Amino acid sequence: MFELVKAGGILMAPIIACSIVAMAIIIERLWALRAKRVIPDNLVAQIWQLYSKGKLTNAHVVTVKEGSPLGRILAAGLANRQHTKVVMKEAIEEVGRQVVHELERYLNTLGTIASITPLLGLLGTVIGMIKVFAAIMTAGVGDPTVLAGGISEALITTAAGLSVAIPSLMFHRYFGGKVDRLVIKMEEQALKMVEVMAGEREQE
Template sequence: MKRVFTILAITGLLLFGAAPKAIAQEAAKTEQVANDATQQKTFHQELKQRFIEGGPFFMGIVLVTLILGLAIAIERILYLNMATTNTKKLVNKVDEALASGGVEAAKELCRNTKGPVASIFYQGLDRMDEGIENVEKAVVGYGGVQMGLLEKNISWLSLFIALAPMLGFMGTVIGMIKAFDSIAAAGDISPTVVASGIKVALLTTVFGLIVAIILQIFYNYIISKVDSIVNNMEDASISLIDLLIRQKK
């Protein structure tokens, strides 16, 4: 009987002792999940609060700089993606068109093909009757025109990259001036007096640098894309001149 009571007592302790422990662990997990959700929820609120604390004037200008810079970057990326063509495939098609239908067939092919390379080919083929030298001049000249179209508005993007941190630093200077004005008004250099001005100074600098970093990434990608297209244009132009020289022979 003693053994039975002992076993029952041990079983009861295990059951009723483990239950509160399991409940406590489950409650701790629930509280952790709630805390994570609260932190994730308040991130945007804190970002909004920091933006307001930085001052609506300079922070608004920095935000406008970011929006305009992203608009230009997205427009350039879309344009460059549409301007990208398979130059080797186009050169082969032009070669086949010259062999089968002559210059007019090649011009029709280039007219119906999108991209700067096809436009350069058309200008060169259009002056085929004037000699190879004039064809080369036309290809080089129109290549410069297409390069200008590829680089359109990129200077504005570089301006916004330089402008964003400058606006942030200007906000920093203004924040420090406010801090010294607070010291002069209070006649004391306590942390509470200068904290608000220094906070404005740091927040404007941080947001300005963040905007510059984001736009710089897009700028470098666009420049590399333009360089790649220009290299393809030059290689394709050389191939076109070779095709026309063989056609003359």
């Protein structure tokens, strides 16, 4: 493996660095974007039970806020539960934008890696072909071993760049779609809580 990396030339270093960063981001986002972590089951129902019994305190609100991203959004509305429905919604929307930004953390970096690694591979290909033509100019085409170094460098860097870019792009699209789905569910839960507390709908 080391010989293969060495044969790929100097551009293998940034490609390998990109692969390490991409792997770290993928593992972290797989853990951070778990549905049960972002949107705990029955959170709105639990809040409503406390609220309907008059047992919802500021300590409960703090616990809800620290428990999950959905909890942060709901806690923003609960902190303004003495105000109008409009004020509660505005507070929820403001915190919701911050939560969405956190859910999308590192996705731009992953997308950038998916974009630049094929270009690094292409640059390696160009450099490898330049070496091939330089060898042809100096030694001619009679000895294939003279050309082998440049050709192998061209092929290895291209393959390495694509090997990093393809999974990075796949996970970037996957995480983007998952964030969108989670945001829709969080909006539904937040709206449900506001309407139930305002007496505009029944708790299911």
